[in-house]
Amino acid sequence: MRHLCLTVQYDGSGFHGFQVQNQGVRTVQGELEKALETVMGESVRVTGAGRTDAGVHALGQVVSFWSRGTVPTERLPLALNSLLPADVVVTDAKDVGSSFDARRSKSFKTYRYLLDLGRYPNPITRHYALHYPHRLDLEKIREGIAALPGEHDFAGFAATGSTAGQGARGTVRFMRQAQCDYLPPGPLSMPGDDQRLLAFTFSADGFLYKMVRLLVGTLLEVGSGRRPPGDVAALLQGGRAVLAVPAHGLCLLGVEYEEFPA
């Protein structure tokens, strides 16, 4: 048996999330397993590093799987991409040790949440950024976000009812990075539209269910003056965030494992 991992990008707009569900809905895992079955000549079950929700995108999702298939590792991306639909792309394949697990091996995941601050929504970013045409005080947001780096109990930023069965570490996570910056316009916006795309970036050794969307929702309340910046630190001590932003602004940028694969 070989143990392999793939790096995967997808446009989440057309998927009911990453994970295979009971109903016959379209999922990233389902598309990957269908393509792998053809390429590997046997049914394959993949484990994803992050179980992204419906509408969430990925530029660096990682999945691992076991297989007896004989296709050389370096040929896997091309073979799979020739079968996959255009909204899922495999960018890398690696052999990994038997103890590796895309979901459970120690790693840092990086998520980014995008806002389109334009007065009217840019039609080209509409599936990748939340249109938010309201005034935001970036200094207040940064004051609030400064409370996040470090090891904290993030239970206040988890969806209600999702914190049972978190294992030994419970709801404690180590956040390595939390920041909020304008993104250069890049390919989707007008050149010169420099303060239009606002990106929240979070890197941590794990995320609770809806954690990024509740963090951004709370930080938008802070930025619009409906909550003081100190509420972010307070919610790490107790209480519960209530506002979660929609899924489509969220993207799993990447997963870095402590051990191979890098």
Next chain:
Amino acid sequence: MRHLCLTVQYDGSGFHGFQVQNQGVRTVQGELEKALETVMGESVRVTGAGRTDAGVHALGQVVSFWSRGTVPTERLPLALNSLLPADVVVTDAKDVGSSFDARRSKSFKTYRYLLDLGRYPNPITRHYALHYPHRLDLEKIREGIAALPGEHDFAGFAATGSTAGQGARGTVRFMRQAQCDYLPPGPLSMPGDDQRLLAFTFSADGFLYKMVRLLVGTLLEVGSGRRPPGDVAALLQGGRAVLAVPAHGLCLLGVEYEEFPA
């Protein structure tokens, strides 16, 4: 009668081009006229600055129209956006003089063509950039592109059979800017993926049919060594470009008029 102009953005992926056609296909003009009819209370015919093809996007298209409708100009964007589908957005409305014509008034249009140079296509840019996973010599491209600024007869970069009836100036156009640069990754690519999105930008006082796509096609032949850079200058003297790149990498960035509206 009022004479008005609108600035319009659209994701061209879901349209059979800008211009209304005989068959009942979905066009940008058709969607705009439908929304205007409701808002203005009468049937309206719009003239677009650039008649973009199926799949071509716009971040700064301009359209003009006459109407007896009484909605205040400053309320038009919001009123129209509440009726328009999510892939067309009106970002500005202005009153213009009776002699103005979005298509015929003297202007500079700027088009950008995007390439995704990644080994595998980024699924999030797939509708906005041509995947081109081949080696390109940027210096050769820039040597070729340097022939374009200035006043030239661009007949060699027009689709066959499209150059009849061009009016007094025939196929001569003044190109103000022609350049090729990497775009910062922005919202669609991995941070740090700095040499992945290549943008061709052309600004001229008019474009012949398929001119940008034939220019980029020829420059890709130059960049991949299949043609010498001197061929670009030669095609301004005679002969005809043959390779046109697909529509979906193209975007009308903006239109600047000599006279109001700016």
